[in-house]
Amino acid sequence: MVQRLVDSGHVRNEYTRQALLAVPRELFVDAPLKKVYSDTPLPIGSAQTVSAPHMVAMYTDNLNLKRGMVVLEIGTGSGYHAAVTACALKSLGGGVVHTVEIDRTLYEEARRNIERSCPPEMVFTHLGDGLSGLKEFAPFDAAYITAAVYEKPFEILNEVKEGGVVLYPFGLPNTVQSLIKAVRTGGGWAEGKIVDCLFVPVRRPWEGLPGFAPN
Numbered sequence: 001m002v003q004r005l006v007d008s009g010h011v012r013n014e015y016t017r018q019a020l021l022a023v024p025r026e027l028f029v030d031a032p033l034k035k036v037y038s039d040t041p042l043p044i045g046s047a048q049t050v051s052a053p054h055m056v057a058m059y060t061d062n063l064n065l066k067r068g069m070v071v072l073e074i075g076t077g078s079g080y081h082a083a084v085t086a087c088a089l090k091s092l093g094g095g096v097v098h099t100v101e102i103d104r105t106l107y108e109e110a111r112r113n114i115e116r117s118c119p120p121e122m123v124f125t126h127l128g129d130g131l132s133g134l135k136e137f138a139p140f141d142a143a144y145i146t147a148a149v150y151e152k153p154f155e156i157l158n159e160v161k162e163g164g165v166v167l168y169p170f171g172l173p174n175t176v177q178s179l180i181k182a183v184r185t186g187g188g189w190a191e192g193k194i195v196d197c198l199f200v201p202v203r204r205p206w207e208g209l210p211g212f213a214p215n
């Protein structure tokens with residue numbers, strides 16, 4: 001599957017190729033192996049999905065990762081994407097991923113999944129509303145959101161250092177959305193669309209999630 005993604009141009013950086021090879025997707029999703037290694041999104045519980053591998057690859061490539069970076073992920077889900085980012089950083093010589101999940105069931109499951117995969121000591125999981133940022137650990141070298149937002153995610157954009165990349169899917173649920181790449185420059189952000197996409201919508205605390213207790 002990884003070779004097909006390289007051949008189709010979805011994997012551009014060697015660090016992305018190595019990360020996809022290093023993380024066993026079957027540890028993160030409950031599906032037959034044939035499906036696990038097809039390039040499709042898959043259900044992970046709580047009506048959420050893990051992105052297709054080509055989308056995870058596009059994120060990883062576009063984060064412009066470098067050795068030692070501290071990266072913020074909003075939407076841990078199964079933990080697969082965070083593990084891929086961590087493995088990409090590992091192949092570059094090290095770094096850290098902070099990932100925030102709003103759904104307690106997924107958060108607990110992801111912690112277990114990450115423990116069993118590469119490299120758990122590089123991934124810090126947090127329970128809460130990631131869209132309000134993660135001030136204790138800011139600023140970050142890069143950040144990305146794995147659920148669609150319908151407003152500019154200012155809290156996240158503001159927590160990224162000068163020159164850093166923020167990736168986020170923008171658009172309403174069940175419509176064609178745009179994966180946006182924002183680069184922090186001077187007083188603002190240079191933004192551009194990478195590709196059309198379809199992500200599950202972000203969830204906010206006031207939507208009354210079962211098991212969610214704001215901290």
Ligand code: SAH
Nearest residue numbers: 050075077078080081101102130146202203
């Ligand atoms: N990256 C994940 C899949 C993401 S699905 C993986 O590799 O499996 C989107 C995830 O974002 C879901 O788990 C959902 O619960 C979470 N989410 C939605 N809104 C959120 C918010 N405001 N803060 C943190 N997580 C959120």
